[in-house]
Amino acid sequence: MDTPFRFDPVDLPPEALALRAQVRDFLAPRAGAFSAHTKGLSWMGVDQAFSRGMAAEGWIGMTWPRAYGGRERSQLERYVVLEEMLAVGAPVGFHWIADRQSGPLILKLGTEAQKRFYLPQIASGEACFCIGLSEPDAGSDLAAIRTRLKRDGEGWRLSGRKIWTTNAHHSRYMIALVRSEGTAADRHKGLSQVIVPMDAPGVEIRQIRDMAGDAHFNEVTFDDVSLPAEALIGTEGAGWAQATAELAYERSGPERYLSSFPLLAASVDAAMPGDRLTARVLGDAVADAAVLRSMSLAVAGMLDRGELPNNEAAVVKDIGVDFEQRLPEVARAVAGPGAALGDAGQFGALYQAVLQLAPAFSLRGGTKEIVRGIMARGLGLR
Incomplete structure (x- = not known):
């Protein structure tokens, strides 16, 4: 069966x-x-x-x-x-x-x-490269994209905005999901993908600094950007299917449970010998990591066989997010409140870095609601 x-x-x-x-x-x-x-x-x-x-x-x-x-x-x-x-x-x-x-x-x-x-x-x-998906009025609702791609002779003109674009300020190119026909009301229809040089005239990049002072994300504005015909990637109008397949690659990697692994490793090193409570907390976390590794390897095996693991990658992403967002609590249980106050040296600095990023883990690669929707469709429930 x-x-x-x-x-x-x-x-x-x-x-x-x-x-x-x-x-x-x-x-x-x-x-x-x-x-x-x-x-x-x-x-x-x-x-x-x-x-x-x-x-x-x-x-x-x-x-x-x-x-x-x-x-x-x-x-x-x-x-x-x-x-x-x-x-x-x-x-x-x-x-x-x-x-x-x-x-x-x-x-x-x-x-x-x-x-x-x-x-x-x-x-x-x-x-x-960076990925142009979210927009100011279309965050997780990618089907509501308004950034417009219009034909201009043998090429294209691009106008609109993207937001929360990771590493746009470092990127040479963006692969953007844009609307090549219809309106946002058409939802999945009329979307295409284009490769945009980030130094093209009309492209403006504005860094978005977080509360820690880091700038991973950006707002990118396209002001009537001229693109050649060959900027189109894949098939015009097939952008939705292409982008969702691309996101399966995004969800399939070991970063869905290993992004915070250095903190787990540091917690094991910092644990007091003979502390049974700490040993139990760490044991639970290490066991979870081992299970996630087995599942993630299975996804890699599917990719190796040329299969696209949409459902499996969604499961690993969903469980992995819960695991990674729990690791700061594990570290705090090991190091005590000093880690939260920055009093634990390099361990404390690592703890604070992961703690600041952890809330965003559930957003990258799709929110929990989106990922669980994929799982529901895989089970035939939607």
């Missing part, structure tokens, strides 16, 4: 285990320089020099064909690289979105010219 959710056990192949040792050797002389704040930012931390170092090892776009800058490695090998990077809080944000979803979208739907132009830029660590 077919089941809507499949989490088949996955054993990593020998080549993936060998690669893990190589990644650890790469990280060994570098991880000690990562600040507590950097570790807390996890995959949102941007360091292009670090990304270029990974690119030199062949670890960006590593599953793609060699003709486009890839190394033709397996999804399970890629999983090992991501897992090791996240475990130490490496600053992988410069290439993260491009490697995770922009590149695979271009590889799947792009023209040959688009693949040869964009993918080598990603694989070399030279091009950062």
